[in-house]
Amino acid sequence: xxxxxxAESHEEAAMDRVGFGFWVYLMTDLLMxxxxxxxxxxxxxxxxxxxxxxxxxxLPFVLTxxxxxxxxxxxxGIGMLAAHxxxxxxxxxxxxxxxxxxxxxxxxxxxxxxxxxxKAIPGRAMLRFPRSLRLLVPTDCTLLRDCxxxxxx
Amino acid sequence: xxxxxxxKLDLDALPHDIFMIAxxxxxxxxxxxxxxxxxxxxxxxxLWKEWLTSVDPKxxxxxxxxxxxxxxxRGGIDAIMIWLQQALSSGSSxxxxxxxxFQQIFTAHGNIMVFFVAMGFIFGLINYIVPxxxxxxxxxxxxxxxxxxxxxxxxxxxxxxxxxxGSEYAATGWLAIAPLSGTEFSPxxxxxxxxxxxxxxxxxxxxxxxNFIMTILKMRAPGMTxxxxxxxxxxxxxxxxxxxxxxxxxxxxxxxxxxxxxFGMHFFTTDLGGNAMMYTNLIWMxxxxxxxxLVLPAFGIFSEVVATFSRKKIASYSSQVxxxxxxxxFALSVWLHHFFTMGxxxxxxxxxxxxxxxxxxxxxxxxxxxxxxxxxxxIKFATPMLWFLGFIGIFTLxxxxxxMLAIPPADFQLHNSLFLVAHFHSTVIGGVxxxxxxxxxxxxxxxxxxxLNERIGKNAFWxxxxxxxxxxxxxxxxxxxxxxxxxxxxxxxTGWQPLYIMMFIGGLIIACGVAxxxxxxxxxxxxxxxLRDTTGDPWNGRTLEWATASPxxxxxxxxxxxxxxxxxxxxxxxxxxxxxxxxxxxxxxRNTGAGIYIAAFAFVASFALVWHINWLAxxxxxGIIVCAIxxxxxxxxxYKIPAATIKEMEEQRKKDTPASAPVDSxxxxxxxxxxxxxxxxxxxxxxxxxxxxxxx
Numbered sequence: 001x002x003x004x005x006x007a008e009s010h011e012e013a014a015m016d017r018v019g020f021g022f023w024v025y026l027m028t029d030l031l032m033x034x035x036x037x038x039x040x041x042x043x044x045x046x047x048x049x050x051x052x053x054x055x056x057x058x059l060p061f062v063l064t065x066x067x068x069x070x071x072x073x074x075x076x077g078i079g080m081l082a083a084h085x086x087x088x089x090x091x092x093x094x095x096x097x098x099x100x101x102x103x104x105x106x107x108x109x110x111x112x113x114x115x116x117x118x119k120a121i122p123g124r125a126m127l128r129f130p131r132s133l134r135l136l137v138p139t140d141c142t143l144l145r146d147c148x149x150x151x152x153x
Numbered sequence: 154x155x156x157x158x159x160x161k162l163d164l165d166a167l168p169h170d171i172f173m174i175a176x177x178x179x180x181x182x183x184x185x186x187x188x189x190x191x192x193x194x195x196x197x198x199x200l201w202k203e204w205l206t207s208v209d210p211k212x213x214x215x216x217x218x219x220x221x222x223x224x225x226x227r228g229g230i231d232a233i234m235i236w237l238q239q240a241l242s243s244g245s246s247x248x249x250x251x252x253x254x255f256q257q258i259f260t261a262h263g264n265i266m267v268f269f270v271a272m273g274f275i276f277g278l279i280n281y282i283v284p285x286x287x288x289x290x291x292x293x294x295x296x297x298x299x300x301x302x303x304x305x306x307x308x309x310x311x312x313x314x315x316x317x318x319g320s321e322y323a324a325t326g327w328l329a330i331a332p333l334s335g336t337e338f339s340p341x342x343x344x345x346x347x348x349x350x351x352x353x354x355x356x357x358x359x360x361x362x363x364n365f366i367m368t369i370l371k372m373r374a375p376g377m378t379x380x381x382x383x384x385x386x387x388x389x390x391x392x393x394x395x396x397x398x399x400x401x402x403x404x405x406x407x408x409x410x411x412x413x414x415x416f417g418m419h420f421f422t423t424d425l426g427g428n429a430m431m432y433t434n435l436i437w438m439x440x441x442x443x444x445x446x447l448v449l450p451a452f453g454i455f456s457e458v459v460a461t462f463s464r465k466k467i468a469s470y471s472s473q474v475x476x477x478x479x480x481x482x483f484a485l486s487v488w489l490h491h492f493f494t495m496g497x498x499x500x501x502x503x504x505x506x507x508x509x510x511x512x513x514x515x516x517x518x519x520x521x522x523x524x525x526x527x528x529x530x531x532i533k534f535a536t537p538m539l540w541f542l543g544f545i546g547i548f549t550l551x552x553x554x555x556x557m558l559a560i561p562p563a564d565f566q567l568h569n570s571l572f573l574v575a576h577f578h579s580t581v582i583g584g585v586x587x588x589x590x591x592x593x594x595x596x597x598x599x600x601x602x603x604x605l606n607e608r609i610g611k612n613a614f615w616x617x618x619x620x621x622x623x624x625x626x627x628x629x630x631x632x633x634x635x636x637x638x639x640x641x642x643x644x645x646x647t648g649w650q651p652l653y654i655m656m657f658i659g660g661l662i663i664a665c666g667v668a669x670x671x672x673x674x675x676x677x678x679x680x681x682x683x684l685r686d687t688t689g690d691p692w693n694g695r696t697l698e699w700a701t702a703s704p705x706x707x708x709x710x711x712x713x714x715x716x717x718x719x720x721x722x723x724x725x726x727x728x729x730x731x732x733x734x735x736x737x738x739x740x741x742x743r744n745t746g747a748g749i750y751i752a753a754f755a756f757v758a759s760f761a762l763v764w765h766i767n768w769l770a771x772x773x774x775x776g777i778i779v780c781a782i783x784x785x786x787x788x789x790x791x792y793k794i795p796a797a798t799i800k801e802m803e804e805q806r807k808k809d810t811p812a813s814a815p816v817d818s819x820x821x822x823x824x825x826x827x828x829x830x831x832x833x834x835x836x837x838x839x840x841x842x843x844x845x846x847x848x849x
Contacts, residue, residue, distance in 0.1 A: 039435075
């Protein structure tokens with residue numbers, strides 16, 4: 001009985017540490033993206049005479065896409081909670097929903113990236129940049145984060 | 154097809170220059186020797202099981218030391234080559250190196266010394282000592298720790314890869330300032346090797362930083378509040394907080410530079426809308442805090458050493474801690490002082506100048522705190538204490554020249570001169586490297602189980618001090634005379650050559666110091682029995698790492714007792730109570746190869762990206778992800794040692810250690826350098842005689 005209690009508290013302490021470490025990791029991620037956004041802020045008008053961001057990006061489309069992605073993060077989160085509770089059917093439902101939401105937006109991202117690199121004159125930092133950033137954000141949030149969530153313990 | 158399979162790699166990449174061939178041959182020979190020795194002694198399985206896959210921070214710490222010591226010699230040879238070229242290359246003589254090769258050497262010297270020597274040693278010390286100081290058994294994430302170490306090793310191999318393939322390292326200076334590092338001016342693979350060796354080792358550092366923050370904040374012994382933590386743990390904590398603050402900036406910046414070079418983007422180029430000064434800003438936003446990341450743990454080491462060898466509590470503990478915090482905070486807002494000449498305007502320059510000067514205040518608090526600790530203490534001048542005293546002198550010199558450089562108008566004169574080079578060598582050698590040597594000689598008995606030879610250690614120290622003064626004081630003078638840094642040739646009419654020659658001789662004396670340090674370790678191993686530390690506490694220490702055996706058992710402490718005061722061990726010793734230990738089951742992490750596999754794939758991916766082999770890069774990245782996911786399916790990551798086994802092991806260990814070291818009749822027990830030479834000569838004579846007998 002005593003031993004069991006110790007084992008449990010040992011595991012709980014480990015989970016507590018991982019949770020904390022995960023937040024620290026997210027901070028480092030935040031700082032990395034802070035640099036990318038700062039670079040975007042500096043270079044956003046450095047188009048060297050080419051089409052500007054306003055001409056290239058359709059904001060309603062970006063908004064929809066972002067909302068879909070945020071929803072997918074949310075469903076993934078619920079899926080994780082279900083996994084912790086050990087309810088298989090719920091896990092499958094929520095993760096299935098997540099992948100339904102995520103894959104099309106990745107596809108859109110890749111397409112718009114290709115689209116941009118053909119439309120924009122090659123070698124324009126700013127033009128290629130925001131789109132690749134949009135590609136990176138979902139990749140990072142869903143994939144990297146979950147990977148690290150698994151690796152950390 | 155060939156381009157698809159091999160990217161830019163072709164036969165021209167094989168070494169053809171004489172220096173490169175020498176480098177290649179020596180590296181291949183070294184590798185072969187290691188392989189032969191391991192096969193000969195049948196140590197492969199042992200090496201893999203006990204060391205390479207180990208998650209024990211003590212073993213990882215020792216591996217950090219070995220790699221970093223090797224790189225210290227490698228970077229030191231670079232330094233001697235630079236000095237020799239400069240001593241020779243005056244007037245009509247152009248020395249023995251081409252200008253391009255000279256530039257590659259000083260770039261490699263800077264990278265290796267900062268990333269792979271200083272960082273390696275500092276991480277090694279933190280790995281070994283911090284868990285012991287906070288009375289923890291392992292780290293918060295043992296896996297992240299081995300992964301971080303192997304990413305560092307991958308970086309070390311990457312930075313030396315050019316010897317084997319490419320024959321060219323970056324010739325851009327240690328921070329690869331744009332646009333020089335763009336494809337327009339550096340079309341070869343040198344800068345790519347630079348990017349990827351820093352990128353992978355930098356990611357390893359970030360992971361290490363996260364891990365140590367978790368460990369220090371979450372795994373301290375019960376009762377050890379933050380304000381009872383030892384100074385080295387404090388220094389490490391501040392340093393690791395800075396790591397997670399600035400290393401992501403490095404990762405992002407290197408990534409953008411990589412995009413520029415690989416995909417032809419224009420973030421940092423001079424044309425098509427790029428902004429080269431943005432690179433300078435971003436890289437120094439990381440680069441300046443980086444030196445404080447190195448020096449804060451060193452400050453912690455000095456605090457421990459000065460308190461132990463003055464046999465006093467550290468003076469004004471809380472203001473020392475606050476001062477360290479102040480240093481790490483201000484260090485984030487001074488980066489622009491590296492380029493006052495950029496032309497950001499008087500207001501910006503004066504802000505950053507003032508911020509830089511303000512850093513001198515917490516640093517002085519620290520220095521005065523150490524001096525106050527010595528005041529009225531019973532000081533014992535052991536080798537660690539000598540390194541500390543040397544540090545005080547040289548670091549003060551470096552700090553004062555730093556304050557001079559912080560004045561923007563003065564900086565316009567001194568910018569890019571040898572004065573600057575002398576300044577940062579004073580702080581980095583005097584502060585960081587002396588701190589490392591101080592820490593290693595202080596903690597060596599804990600790590601090896603016997604202390605280091607004091608007499609030869611003192612000889613080595615004096616070589617370092619004399620060599621340092623001989624090489625860097627002329628450097629200050631040359632800087633004020635107008636010599637710029639990174640000169641591979643100068644006019645004879647400048648009259649600089651005698652000073653350059655003096656610098657070279659100083660460098661040779663430092664090399665003697667390094668040789669003596671090697672001799673010191675060998676001499677100590679010879680006298681191992683006499684120098685043995687049976688108590689676990691050879692210096693009458695004050696902190697908990699001395700409360701366990703030397704070397705500590707793999708579980709560090711058999712029992713985790715609560716801590717009640719700062720300087721916990723001296724309190725325990727004062728009270729003198731010995732409680733019968735109550736053993737409990739211990740959970741320890743299992744060894745894992747996951748770190749080494751992931752780092753190997755990271756190496757493959759970055760090698761592929763250096764040579765533009767796209768398919769191999771995809772293989773590498775996929776490998777990383779697969780390894781990481783595969784690891785998550787391994788639930789069997791821990792094992793339990795029952796209390797009874799612990800009790801048995803502890804009792805066995807007590808039986809095995811002799812009550813005290815065997816006392817020799819000689820009063821002075823450490824052998825001198827002369828004794829060592831006699832022993833070596835005698836041994837050599839014996840070998841020759843035996844061989845002669847055999848041939849007879």
